[in-house]
Amino acid sequence: MAHHYEHFYLDPKFWVAVSFVIFIVLFGKLAWTKATQMLDGRGARIKAELEEASRLRAEAEAMMAAARKEREQAIKDSAAMLERAKAEAERVAAAAKAEAEASARRRERMAMDRIAAAEASAVTEVRNAAAEIATAAVRDIIAQKHTAAADAPLVDSAISSLPAAFKAA
Template identity: 60%
Template structure:
């Protein structure tokens, strides 16, 4: 049996063996260093991703809080708007009632003023008719007296009125 390896008596004397060992050692050393760098980069990237996830979670929580606040603000604004509408309706009703009352009072005042004017015009017309009737009666009396009275009848009427005067004063 031949115990030579490619011309070498022992395998550890073969340069290919030592190149292979050197290569394996080189790969182990470089791999270890590269592995350390790769793992540190992966750890750093994992930490960055974790931080980004934490930020995203925080931002999501903030957005949710803002959404809830916006909904609460919207509900408050809606309630305030409904309250304002209710107050406006009440105020409109009050103003309408006041306007109706004012219109009614104004109509009553105008009616009273019209009735007062009518009454004044009626009173003036009655006074004019009375004055005209009195003037006509005086004129008619004057005419009747001038036609029917003479000096004798006039003297007799005066004497009769003077004689009747004490009795009329006692009665009054």
């Protein structure tokens, strides 16, 4: 049984439809506002995150460039230090070699001086020993062969030759 109303606005279906449309319009507007606010907020967060990522990337690139420069400078510095160390090692080696050679020459000179001193001492000892032996031999010969009368001309001759001996010495 279908009811037929004289005017359409008297039909409850019409009012249900009108209220449904009003509800959808109000709820739709509210839902649309909330959805757009949520999407705008999310868009703003994404934009901020992208800006932050861009800023971080720029910082990372700057840090990477600085690190590369520092690494290159460190490589240059280490190469310079290595060259200085090599030069210093060569200088120290040359100085040590020169000092060793000088020390060897000093030792050789000291050894030669010792040898010369020992040789001079040996020559002096030999001369002294020869003089002592000659003196003892002359004493024995004079004691055996000379008398006081024979010694007088020898003593006179020795005394007369003293001024010439002093001049020679």
